[in-house]
Amino acid sequence: MRILAVTACPTGIAHTYMAAEAIEEAAKKKGYEIKVETRGSVGVENELTSEDIAAADAIILACDTSVPMDRFSGKKLVSVGVSDALKDANKLIEDALKAPIYKASGNDLVDDVAGIKAKRKDESKGAYKHLMNGVSFMIPFVVAGGIAIALSFMFGYDAFQQEGTLAAYLMNIGGGAGFALMIPVLAGYIAYSIADRPGLAVGMIGGSVAVQLNAGFLGAIVAGFMAGYVVNLIKKYIKLPKTLQGIMPVLIIPVFGSLIVGLSFFYIIGTPVAAINTAMNNFLTGMSGTNAVLLGLIIGLMMAFDMGGPVNKAAYAFGTGTLVAGTGSAIMAAVMGAGMVPPLGLALATFIFKDKFTLAEKEAGKAAAVLGASFITEGAIPFAAADPLRVIPSIMAGAAVTGALSMAFNATLSVPHGGLFVFFAVENVAMYIVAILAGTAVTAILTGMLKKKIEV
Amino acid sequence: MLINEELIVIPVQQKTKEGVIEELAEVALSVGRIADKAQYVAAVLKREEEYSTAVGFHVAIPHGKTDAVTEPFLMYGRVEKVDWNALDGEPVDHVFMIGVPEKEAGSTHLQILAKLSRRLMKEEFRSELTEATNAQAIIDVLKKNELL
Structure with a gap:
């Protein structure tokens, strides 16, 4: 038997750990495998992974505070207060094994998608994981900033130059605050992923230096990785006597880390990185005609290929990178449009070709339409998983059509996420919609032609 | 240091839960671990109200997280069968009192x-x-269990 448990209490000083110990002891006596996640004042320790949960026979929650529950959907689960675990951990384990299956609210497809996303997050490793950690923390800043800027532009493109107007304030919120923070946040959370909390300050300061040197998105990535590894080196090689260890995270690491990263930027790497960044931006913004269409096509293929996996995320990260300039990006528009097509196309296919899908798939089609409209490419995964050889080529073709058309029409987007809900931030939105509809139709028709009839 | 001999009281004179907390807090005040005794005691009692910190086995671990604490500390008090509304209904013999800023x-x-x-x-x-039976012996037990 494999048992998992989560313990947490409001102060998180004692009972969290006593309950953990009690459950661990009781499980060991029974000869069961046990892992306990403690959510105390020290933070989350011994966190349960998707693999742990998948392999578990039952879950025990001994918590007096709320803890993330969705991850336990589909498992036997018993939820009690911390004190119950102290009173009788033995009985608690028996109860858990007899407990009903926990079902997270929300419909199945959305759950599946969330599960797949969580699993991928656990699996991602190394540099990619650090980069994605940075990107995921950065996105809210870009979305908030980008939408504020887009709202400002609705008063006219130069309305913000008029001081004291709403348009100017919106621009200050979006450009002056949101976009100004996003590069330091990206660098900071890359470093955080590498070196944990001490990395954050050094990374954010490094990112700010990169901004000052016009090294942009690329500079932030370099600064973030450098900060993370520099902090790790400081932790490893600077050894202080025990009584002084307290000053490591508040004094030694931030000061020396920031100086090392900052000065390396000013004296050594800042200039070349800035040059590369500028060249890249010029190349991308200057690209037009056949090249642009080809790029859109490749972006489309990448977005659909693994539906939210590393290839998709690489294209996506590339798209967000082109946003840093602060104006609309044709590449970002192509990325979002192409990313919306796979679930949308499959949803349309379930609607048109009713005899090619199971009842469950037809139901899932409705959810996929919503996911697609919200630019959650992962919505296509359940269909692709069931029939990859027919579905994946169909969605790649549709997404490629949308990517290429979006670039050809020169639609631009100034925010990195939101799907249908950020269409007001799209320039040339009519043709953009045409591009998305065309791709959706291609995917739907190809899927319908390739898939076999369901035997009744 | 979280705990030292000054923070060990054997035996505690008071016979009630509130009395024991007061008495231990007085010691914490006298050695400068807390700045405001009333505020600290209030925080500890508020925590007790949520549910008793007597966790069974004759042990209670009252704790307070408040600005009144100037330096984090752990205290040990030996009491004699004090009623602490324990989960198992048994009286308490050992009190570990905790303060965190x-x-x-x-x-x-x-x-x-x-x-x-x-x-x-x-x-x-x-x-x-x-x-x-004395402060030094308690310190030894804590050391042996890697708590110091």
């Missing part, structure tokens, strides 16, 4: 408290505590 940056002392909490669940650790 509201804005505590480091986590070292929290790690130690987490470890203490886990140790309390072990029969052996509890009997070693019971056998210790």
Whole structure:
């Protein structure tokens, strides 16, 4: 038997750990495998992974505070207060094994998608994981900033130059605050992923230096990785006597880390990185005609290929990178449009070709339409998983059509996420919609032609 | 240091839960671990109201997280069968009282408290505590269990 448990209490000083110990002891006596996640004042320790949960026979929650529950959907689960675990951990384990299956609210497809996303997050490793950690923390800043800027532009493109107007304030919120923070946040959370909390300050300061040197998105990535590894080196090689260890995270690491990263930027790497960044931006913004269409096509293929996996995320990260300039990006528009097509196309296919899908798939089609409209490419995964050889080529073709058309029409987007809900931030939105509809139709028709009839 | 001999009281004179907390807090005040006794005691009692910190096995671990704490501390008090509304209904013999500042940056002392909490669940650790008759002996038990 494999048992998992989560313990947490409001102060998180004692009972969290006593309950953990009690459950661990009781499980060991029974000869069961046990892992306990403690959510105390020290933070989350011994966190349960998707693999742990998948392999578990039952879950025990001994918590007096709320803890993330969705991850336990589909498992036997018993939820009690911390004190119950102290009173009788033995009985608690028996109860858990007899407990009903926990079902997270929300419909199945959305759950599946969330599960797949969580699993991928656990699996991602190394540099990619650090980069994605940075990107995921950065996105809210870009979305908030980008939408504020887009709202400002609705008063006219130069309305913000008029001081004291709403348009100017919106621009200050979006450009002056949101976009100004996003590069330091990206660098900071890359470093955080590498070196944990001490990395954050050094990374954010490094990112700010990169901004000052016009090294942009690329500079932030370099600064973030450098900060993370520099902090790790400081932790490893600077050894202080025990009584002084307290000053490591508040004094030694931030000061020396920031100086090392900052000065390396000013004296050594800042200039070349800035040059590369500028060249890249010029190349991308200057690209037009056949090249642009080809790029859109490749972006489309990448977005659909693994539906939210590393290839998709690489294209996506590339798209967000082109946003840093602060104006609309044709590449970002192509990325979002192409990313919306796979679930949308499959949803349309379930609607048109009713005899090619199971009842469950037809139901899932409705959810996929919503996911697609919200630019959650992962919505296509359940269909692709069931029939990859027919579905994946169909969605790649549709997404490629949308990517290429979006670039050809020169639609631009100034925010990195939101799907249908950020269409007001799209320039040339009519043709953009045409591009998305065309791709959706291609995917739907190809899927319908390739898939076999369901035997009744 | 989270705990030292000055923070060990054997035996505690008071016979009630509130009395024991007051008496221990007075000691914490006298050695400068808290700045405001009333505020600290209020925080501890408020925590007790949520549910008793007497976790069974004759042990209670009252704790307060408040600005009144100037330096994190752990206290040990030997009491005699004090009623603490324990989960198992038994009276309390050992009191570990904890104080943590509201804005505590480091986590070292929290790690130690987490470890203490886990140790309390072990029969052996509890009997070693019971056998210790003076402050030095308590310190030795804590050292032996890697809590110091």
